[in-house]
Amino acid sequence: MQRWVSGHPQESGGWALAHYRQSFLADANGLLFPREWLRRQELPLLAEQPLGWFEGQPVHLFELDRPVEMPGCSWQGLRQFLMGAEQDTFRMLGYATQIGTWLRQHRFCGSCGGRMQATAGERMMHCPNCDLQHYPRLSPSMIVLITRGDEILLARSERFPPGMYSTLAGFVEPGESVEQCVHREVQEEVGLQVRDLQYVGSQGWPFPHSLMLGFHARYESGDIVPEPGEIEDARWFSPDQLPMLPPPRSISRYLIDLYLARRSGLPDPVLPD
């Protein structure tokens, strides 16, 4: 059974998460504070919004204006929970971060400049002046593992931890299909042509609001030319000499693990939802 379910709890009490720019307030008991207690702390609140239920208890988001200091508390970034937290906690935090970012970035109407209002019972911001509606922002992105014979193509950006290589990824542009995006991004980032695209699965990725659409593809032609400023290094790796890979929860890692499992005749791994 899933311990985290998103929605619009109406009941009073329950838990609250205090969020500011992809970080959460934490004390010795964790990130979930009793909501009524947290409210009494008179934090600089930008917005409050119901998020859902964790183990049947309502959870609200307190989106803060600035990262306050509180005795016995610290701020912890979402990335810290990518490795450690169990899946349902990470899903809840990823959701909270995306809703918090969206609330913060849609306080004013992009069309008339009026103040936006949250809509009760729906994840929507509304401009009472010009009727504009804003839903949480999602950015579709492709991610692809390219194979050539037995080798796989992995690349790194200078933003990655030292030594880590990953699959290629990139945002979908207006007017293109995800498949066109794969061809364009692969061409841009490493100068290669690919064929036999195979859709594998998808994953919501809260850094900051991507929807990852994962593919396997085969090398067709070209020599690797890393895109300046974007790709620090890209290489063909043999399966028995792999570099440091992305964390197990990521679809990037899943695309690699799936390829390796199938190659060895092992059962398919499971992509965390």
Ligand SMILES: NC(=O)C1=CN([C@@H]2O[C@H](COP(=O)(O)OP(=O)(O)OC[C@H]3O[C@@H](n4cnc5c(N)ncnc54)[C@H](O)[C@@H]3O)[C@@H](O)[C@H]2O)C=CC1
């Ligand atoms: N879950 C996973 O396994 C992985 C997820 N990702 C995610 O995939 C996404 C795309 O990967 P990147 O290589 O960074 O993208 P990319 O190859 O398209 O290049 C990034 C650049 O695109 C521009 N950009 C930023 N936000 C954009 C948007 N919403 N729409 C269009 N362009 C935008 C910026 O100039 C940015 O520097 C990122 O959110 C990243 O966090 C990337 C690798 C692994």
Ligand SMILES: [Mg+2]
């Ligand atoms: Mg990219």
Ligand SMILES: [Zn+2]
């Ligand atoms: Zn407006």
